[in-house]
Amino acid sequence: MNIRQLEAFRTTMMVGTVNGAADLLGLSQPSVSRLIAELEKELGVTLFNRAAGRLVPTPEGRMIHEQVENTFRAYQRIGELAADVRRLRVGSISIACMPALGITFLPAVMARFCEAHPDVDISLDVQSSTKVEDWIATERIDLGLAEVPYDREDLSVDEFCNVPYYAVMKKGDQLGQKSMLSPADFVGRAFISTTAHYQARPHVDRLFESRDIHRVMRIDTSFSHATCELAALGVGVGFIDPFSVHGYLDRVDVRLVDPCITFRVGLLYPRSRPLSKVGRTFVSFMKECRDRWLAEVAAACRPHV
Incomplete structure (x- = not known):
């Protein structure tokens, strides 16, 4: 038959x-x-x-x-x-993401994606980088964003970004008069630091300790957006990734620091399960939004006149 x-x-x-x-x-x-x-x-x-x-x-x-x-x-x-x-009129994608990109960046991507593809379902979990890696390795989700480096062979990784951290301070702070900062510019300044589980924390500490520079370690926070809010309120200065600070550019000044500390994020996929067309299209939306946000933060690094 x-x-x-x-x-x-x-x-x-x-x-x-x-x-x-x-x-x-x-x-x-x-x-x-x-x-x-x-x-x-x-x-x-x-x-x-x-x-x-x-x-x-x-x-x-x-x-x-x-x-x-x-x-x-x-x-x-x-x-x-x-x-x-x-035509992307059906389908779904599940995403887990570290907080720095999961609070404002990914919602912005999702808004644009949903406008273009209203019939696709999306789920977003904001988790630590370690948990994102675990969920990808066990195929609990389709796509992850996590800070690197890490030592895992049970998942696939593409680089999403490798960009500098920025110094963040209250709008009009005297540090904003410079186009580029050095560790010496932070002598005696109240410093907002991330907690120890952040991969950048030991690198930031070594940057100052190797030069015998004393900061006033006033506040530790486990949340990058809290660093931005505290800086905007004038509590202190800190180092922040460009995705977290993007939504605060009207309230804070940002400057590059030399030598820089880099913020590296990977796109994670299950090793045995390739992304669907929905997933690949969503990644293209992420990359477009990434490039635009990074350019806007870089453009904000202009010294006060």
Whole structure:
């Protein structure tokens, strides 16, 4: 039994004659008759009674026709689904992301993506980088954003960004008079530091300790956006990634520091499960938004006149 036999039977049932079915299918009348005869032989069921030159469906033929119609509707649904997939009218993606990119950056990406593809479902979990890695390795999610470096062989990684941390301070702070800062500029300044689980923390501490520079270690915070808020309120200065500070550019000044400390983030995927078209399209939206945000933060590094 094959699809051509079923198609010949179905079309004959629709139009009532073999000649009519042959015209619709672009076949000869003998070809349609042969396909129906082959189907009857394979099924062991008489599908039509032949009387006075006409084909009259048998009760068994009508029952089988009902199932054939279900089959063709299923074929049609497969085609429609494939078209929806191609046009991103259906699908879903699950994402886990470290807080620095999960609080403001990814929601901004999601807003633009959902506007362009309103029928795609998205789930977002904001988690630590370590948990993001674990979830990717166990295929709990489709896509992850986590800070690197890490030592994992059970997931696939593409670089998402490798950019400098910025010094962040209250708008109008005297440090903002310089276009580039050095560690010496922070002598005696109240410093807002990230907690020890941040990968940047030991690098920042070594930057100052190796130069015997004393900061006033006033506040530790485990949340990068809290660093921005505290800096905006004038509590102190800190080092921050460009994604966290982007939404604060109207309230804070940002400056590069030489030597710089880099913020590296990887795009993580399950090793044995490639991204779907929905996932690949979402990544392209992320990269477009990333480039725009990084350019806007870099443009904000202008000294006070």
